Amino acid sequence: MAVRVFHLLAAPLYRIGMAATTHTVTNQVPPLVGYDVFAADRALSEAVERHIAPELLDEVRGELSELGSAAGSAQVQEWGALANENPPKLRTHDRYGNRIDEVDFHPAWHRLLGHAVGAGLVNAWGRPGGHVRRAAGFLVWTQAEAGHGCPLSMTHAAVPALRTDPGLAAEWEPRLTSHVYEAGLRPAALKPGVLFGMGMTEKQGGSDVRAITTSAVPLDVEGEYLLTGHKWFCSAPMSDGFLVLAQAPGGLTCFLVPRVLPDGTRNVFAIQRLKDKLGNRSNASSEVEFDGTWGRRVGEEGRGVRTIIEMVAATRLDCATGSAALMRQAVAQAVHHAAYRSAFGGPLIDKPLMRNVLADLALESEAATTLALRCAAAYDADTDEERAFLRLAVPAAKYWVTKRCTPMVGEALECLGGNGYVEESGMPRLLREAPLNSIWEGSGNVQALDVLRALQREPQALNAFLTEVGKARGADHRLDNAVKDLLTELADLDGIEARARRLVERMALVLQGSLLVRWAPAEVADAFCASRLGGDWGTAFGTLPHSLDLRAVVERARAEV
Known part of the structure; x- marks a missing residue:
């Protein structure tokens, strides 16, 4: 009996000992944390040096490194995880049955948003180098969490639309460009800073804004209207104001709709529900109902699209920049993992096939970053030629960079193997986020058709585009040949709409190639032109020509902790 009791008592101890032995952790990768996201990104930091005036460079580097160190910290990464694990909740009524239409966010959301506003990510207009420094900051900060980039983007982009009045x-x-964030609803005049949203899409129309049925009835006071209708997508509904399209007597018109009226009463802004989205979980996207909702006209009646188009262009560039941020974080995680993980006798990063995959991902990321910052610099220059260049460059960048984001992030996730498929790695959140920017502010077809519209109606836009591409003429024969092929396609207008995606893809690749040939290290430009322009590339990532200097490409993309 005593022997039996001994065995019963000893068995649990034996099992505990075995568990401790078998769960010794080896060959696991340390987290990519405690680093400067900006300084570790060579493509981005070099773009900032290239586009920022020398007298401002030390100041801008300092602010971006401060932001980058915060974005790479354990605390901010935890905020990003918490904001997505605890999505916003809609409260339509208070305890007494009064309609309040409020959305509650986790405190982590407010911390992320407050830090971003404080860093000036809503303020590019009127600052020297403002668009480049904001785009770089947006690319850095949204690597920590992408969902709160939505109100940042719309607030920044509302400025040029409002300038029509x-x-x-x-x-x-002054409220929109403030560096102070204050949550909660009260009159905008009493807040130190405000955020803006946008309401265009309706359920019957989608991207076809001509199908909008929301009506706007003028009041006796000039410029004031009452709006009635339904908006199918309205992101960040706790913003202080919204730019909205509605049908006025003179046609489709833009309106400013505040959440709270100047006298402190709530405007009619009934949030019907929050969308249950694939990704972007931290951000509230809603359906809203207007029923006698007060609005102020922005611009002239019947010119709503023209009024709001500058806002759309700015948010489209943010789509490309946001996708570049997701790409950069994905490739940083993949290279970091491969540097520390050993398999088949050595570090993964030294395996030729893995190196090929990582280099291919790095090329995609650097090309996206370089293009986004070049467009931001064109906004800062604000010349006739640069504005014409943006007319084609922005929709082309929005089309191609956002299209490449999802497969690129998916391949980066695979570099982590099964660990990448686990939520704790953060990679699934990046993958769920990746398709968003290709849809928001006009899907791929909308961007391609917009490029065609510009080609047909604005010849100066094509001249500016070709002038930019021509700055690299003679530097790489594959780029020169790609430009010739592009010109051949542009000369053939038969069936142009059905070929629009192919055309815009080639335009984006030629533009990226020209920028990399001029500014990137030789090994990066050579690999990009050989694969994307020279045709020596497969259908999946990791099919670069083996003769290229892929080790240097990968090392350039590595984020050092």
Whole structure:
């Protein structure tokens, strides 16, 4: 009996000992944390040096490194995880049955948003080098969490639309560009800073804004209207104001709709539900109902699209920049993992096939970053030629960079193997986020058709585009040949709409190639032109020509902790 008791008592101890032995952790990768996201990104830091005036460079480097160190910290990464694990919740009524239409966010969301506003990510207009420094900051900060980039983007982009009405701009622009974030609803005049959203899409129309049925009835006071209708997508509904399209007597018109009226009463802004989205879980996207909702006209009646188009262009560039941020974080995680993980007798990063995959991912990331910052610099220059260049460059960049994001992030996830498929790695969140920017502010077809529209109606845009590409003429024969092929395609207008995606893809690749040939290290430009322009590339990542200097490409993309 005593022997039996001994065995019963000893068995659990034996099992505990075995568990401790078998769970010794080896060959696991340390987290990519505690690093400067900006300084570790050579493509981005070099782009900032290239596009920022020398007298501002030390100041801009300092602010971006401060932001980068925060983005790479354990605390901010935890905020990003918490904001997505605890998505926003809609409260339509208070305890007494009064309609309040409020959305509650986790405190981590407010911390992320507050830090971003404080860092000036809503303020590019009127600052020297403002668009480049904001785009770089946006690319750095949204690597920690992408969902709160939505209100940042719309707030930044609302400024040029409001400038069509000098009175409205004088009233609202100081609030929009403020570096102070205050959550909660109260009159905008009483807040130190405000956020803006946008409401265009309706369930019957989607991207076809001509199908909008929301009506706007003028009041006796000039410029004031009452709006009635339904908006199918309205992101960040706790923003302080919204730019909305509605049908006025003179046609489709843009309106400013505040959440709270100047006297402190709530505007009619009934949030019907929050969308249950694939990704972007931290951000509230909603359906809203207007029923006698007060709005102020922005611009002239019947010119709503023209009024809001500058906002759309700015948010489209943010789509490309946001996708570049997701790409950069994905490749940083993949290279970091491969550097520390051993398999088949050595570090993964030294295996020729893995190195090929990582180099291919790095090329995609660097090309996206370089293009986004070049477009931001064109905004800062604000010349006739640069504005014409943006007319084609922005929709082409939005089309191609956002299209490449999802397969690129998926391949980076695979570099981590099964660990990448686990939520704790953060890679699934990146993958769920990746398709968003290709849909938001116009899907791929909308961007391709917009490029065709510009080619047909604005010849100066093509001249500016070709002038930019021509700056690399003679530097790489594969790029020169690709430009010739592009010109051949542009000369053939038969069936052009059905070929629009192919055309815009080639335009984006030629533009990226020209920028990399001029500014990137030789090994990066050579690999890009050989694969993307020279045709020596397969259908999946990791099919670069083996003769290229892939080790140097991968090392350039590595984020050092």
